[in-house]
Amino acid sequence: MNQIIVICHSGYGHTKAVAEKVAEGANARLIAIDANGDIAADEWEALDAADAIVLGTPTYMGDASWQFKKFADASSKAWFEGRWADKVFGGFTNSASPSGDKQVTLIALQTLASQHGGIWVSLGLPPSNTKAATPADVNHLGGSVGLITRSPADASVEEVSPGDLVTALRYGERIASVTARLKG
Amino acid sequence: MNQIIVICHSGYGHTKAVAEKVAEGANARLIAIDANGDIAADEWEALDAADAIVLGTPTYMGDASWQFKKFADASSKAWFEGRWADKVFGGFTNSASPSGDKQVTLIALQTLASQHGGIWVSLGLPPSNTKAATPADVNHLGGSVGLITRSPADASVEEVSPGDLVTALRYGERIASVTARLKG
Amino acid sequence: MNQIIVICHSGYGHTKAVAEKVAEGANARLIAIDANGDIAADEWEALDAADAIVLGTPTYMGDASWQFKKFADASSKAWFEGRWADKVFGGFTNSASPSGDKQVTLIALQTLASQHGGIWVSLGLPPSNTKAATPADVNHLGGSVGLITRSPADASVEEVSPGDLVTALRYGERIASVTARLKG
Amino acid sequence: MNQIIVICHSGYGHTKAVAEKVAEGANARLIAIDANGDIAADEWEALDAADAIVLGTPTYMGDASWQFKKFADASSKAWFEGRWADKVFGGFTNSASPSGDKQVTLIALQTLASQHGGIWVSLGLPPSNTKAATPADVNHLGGSVGLITRSPADASVEEVSPGDLVTALRYGERIASVTARLKG
Numbered sequence: 087m088n089q090i091i092v093i094c095h096s097g098y099g100h101t102k103a104v105a106e107k108v109a110e111g112a113n114a115r116l117i118a119i120d121a122n123g124d125i126a127a128d129e130w131e132a133l134d135a136a137d138a139i140v141l142g143t144p145t146y147m148g149d150a151s152w153q154f155k156k157f158a159d160a161s162s163k164a165w166f167e168g169r170w171a172d173k174v175f176g177g178f179t180n181s182a183s184p185s186g187d188k189q190v191t192l193i194a195l196q197t198l199a200s201q202h203g204g205i206w207v208s209l210g211l212p213p214s215n216t217k218a219a220t221p222a223d224v225n226h227l228g229g230s231v232g233l234i235t236r237s238p239a240d241a242s243v244e245e246v247s248p249g250d251l252v253t254a255l256r257y258g259e260r261i262a263s264v265t266a267r268l269k270g
Numbered sequence: 271m272n273q274i275i276v277i278c279h280s281g282y283g284h285t286k287a288v289a290e291k292v293a294e295g296a297n298a299r300l301i302a303i304d305a306n307g308d309i310a311a312d313e314w315e316a317l318d319a320a321d322a323i324v325l326g327t328p329t330y331m332g333d334a335s336w337q338f339k340k341f342a343d344a345s346s347k348a349w350f351e352g353r354w355a356d357k358v359f360g361g362f363t364n365s366a367s368p369s370g371d372k373q374v375t376l377i378a379l380q381t382l383a384s385q386h387g388g389i390w391v392s393l394g395l396p397p398s399n400t401k402a403a404t405p406a407d408v409n410h411l412g413g414s415v416g417l418i419t420r421s422p423a424d425a426s427v428e429e430v431s432p433g434d435l436v437t438a439l440r441y442g443e444r445i446a447s448v449t450a451r452l453k454g
Numbered sequence: 455m456n457q458i459i460v461i462c463h464s465g466y467g468h469t470k471a472v473a474e475k476v477a478e479g480a481n482a483r484l485i486a487i488d489a490n491g492d493i494a495a496d497e498w499e500a501l502d503a504a505d506a507i508v509l510g511t512p513t514y515m516g517d518a519s520w521q522f523k524k525f526a527d528a529s530s531k532a533w534f535e536g537r538w539a540d541k542v543f544g545g546f547t548n549s550a551s552p553s554g555d556k557q558v559t560l561i562a563l564q565t566l567a568s569q570h571g572g573i574w575v576s577l578g579l580p581p582s583n584t585k586a587a588t589p590a591d592v593n594h595l596g597g598s599v600g601l602i603t604r605s606p607a608d609a610s611v612e613e614v615s616p617g618d619l620v621t622a623l624r625y626g627e628r629i630a631s632v633t634a635r636l637k638g
Numbered sequence: 639m640n641q642i643i644v645i646c647h648s649g650y651g652h653t654k655a656v657a658e659k660v661a662e663g664a665n666a667r668l669i670a671i672d673a674n675g676d677i678a679a680d681e682w683e684a685l686d687a688a689d690a691i692v693l694g695t696p697t698y699m700g701d702a703s704w705q706f707k708k709f710a711d712a713s714s715k716a717w718f719e720g721r722w723a724d725k726v727f728g729g730f731t732n733s734a735s736p737s738g739d740k741q742v743t744l745i746a747l748q749t750l751a752s753q754h755g756g757i758w759v760s761l762g763l764p765p766s767n768t769k770a771a772t773p774a775d776v777n778h779l780g781g782s783v784g785l786i787t788r789s790p791a792d793a794s795v796e797e798v799s800p801g802d803l804v805t806a807l808r809y810g811e812r813i814a815s816v817t818a819r820l821k822g
Contacts, residue, residue, distance in 0.1 A: 155523045216423050217424055332749035336675060339701065342701070390564075414568040552767075606768050609769055
């Protein structure tokens, strides 16, 4: 049984709702970065021991939240010792607009994974992009690098779209599947 | 009166429909990159003489079309002589999904403009990203770096969303306004 | 006389050394983001009043430092009211390697500027990239989107390369020049 | 024995010299994209049958060459049928400057791999970034997402730096190793 960790920051709960679905799909432990950008010592140990790490953050002002970045900067200790090398990585981000520069955040997450010497798992789900497509469809935003989800500026946590949640579940399953093949 | 050029490649006509609106807003000349990635000699001269250049391309497989890139590569002659330095630049791209990795194309367009020593004009329109927002709204995709538009995979050229076309018009107007201030 | 602000975070002083040269070239006020990611209330007011804002940060783990990002996230208040719209922007970043994923940071800075509706000034200096080029040359790293500088992992603040410092000075001058043309 | 393909375009031979080292390290077949952006029908079949695909291109004007992009656009047929899903991917790019916006090309390569539903292998080699580092060192440019190499504007094909060539060899070996674990 592989150890998979979903680690995320969530400002208002929407990203957390997505993270829970990714974790469900991957059968993963979910670690929350707190409002000050910190996690506990035993959570750092769990990350060191993990086979796969899935990175999640809202997109604020066109990039990962500062709390997520504080975690990323603190991971430089693990980087220095190569403790996360060859791990499987994936990533996801949520914002209020369909695009909203979420891609820049995904690029930053993928780069962080690469700095650690990781192996990145793409979304692997075709887009639902015909005229008939709705937010209830899988990958209706047309992501590929990782998971992108959307919660309108006035949407409650309960209103994250069902299509986004299913996409999150499937991405979690995919990461678990790739990890099982890579890590045995 | 400033000289502004909108130069674009369009595979199936959707990007061209957007380009025409940008050109209308900017009171610009529209140059079409042909199916072989070429433009005419006098069109190169017009680009050299322009105050502002707006770059447009569909997003195919996560980046600008090869025809657009052939134009970009050929602009290395102008680059070598610094002929496009200090010009005003903007950019736009269209694809079938709301996201669809269009941001990667915008990054490439912005980088091309920077290689030429250009000055980049962002979209400058707030996103329409509440629950009530529809494709008829201005900037309903939530772009910021440049103009992003969407035409579903089965949409005809006539079906480019009215919100996207208005956004294109406004971006053209904005580029003209910035150019007038910069170039006098 | 235009008001230009260079705002930066610096972890160990190298980025600050670069920032001082940019500020010298632009005849700008330098605001330092502190170790907790904060700036003072009057500094926010100065940013609101500025004609141009130049963003600086080290690149840590492939993106801007968390302290810089905390500042960026806090700028969402200015964003919400459109207070920084149409300002001139530029950006710079420093890290220990020639590349070191600094480009990802520049993309993030440029995206932040675009979210605010800004106008971005590229570096505008040709690369020094022949066999004879040394770190004493202007733009020896071959940047274009903004200013990239390098201080080896064991270099002191005094050892930032002279070529990088001259490049910083020239970029500051260029930003002042574009601002003067745009803002009158 | 896994089937690995290195596919690249090379304008003047420098990227090809790097590609040969990657192919040597990965024990891979090398396919050259021709000056018109084409490859042969049997080469497309070999790509469909491959376990891993390593993408290589020079960086021209801040992105992959148009010939490489023509290949990428033509891969939309394989994309449409999901023929390259779950393959292992890696990428490399060469330009005349240490930075030279090569990162934008790597982002484009990584995005292309993600569109195909691939699994991306980072460089996985620590940077040589102290004051004593020279172009003879492994990863002296400080890449992480993929392989970045540099050949000065006036360097012959024989003058690609020994450090870059060793880095290329190691990256090829790493891709082969990850492929063996994933594909069995």
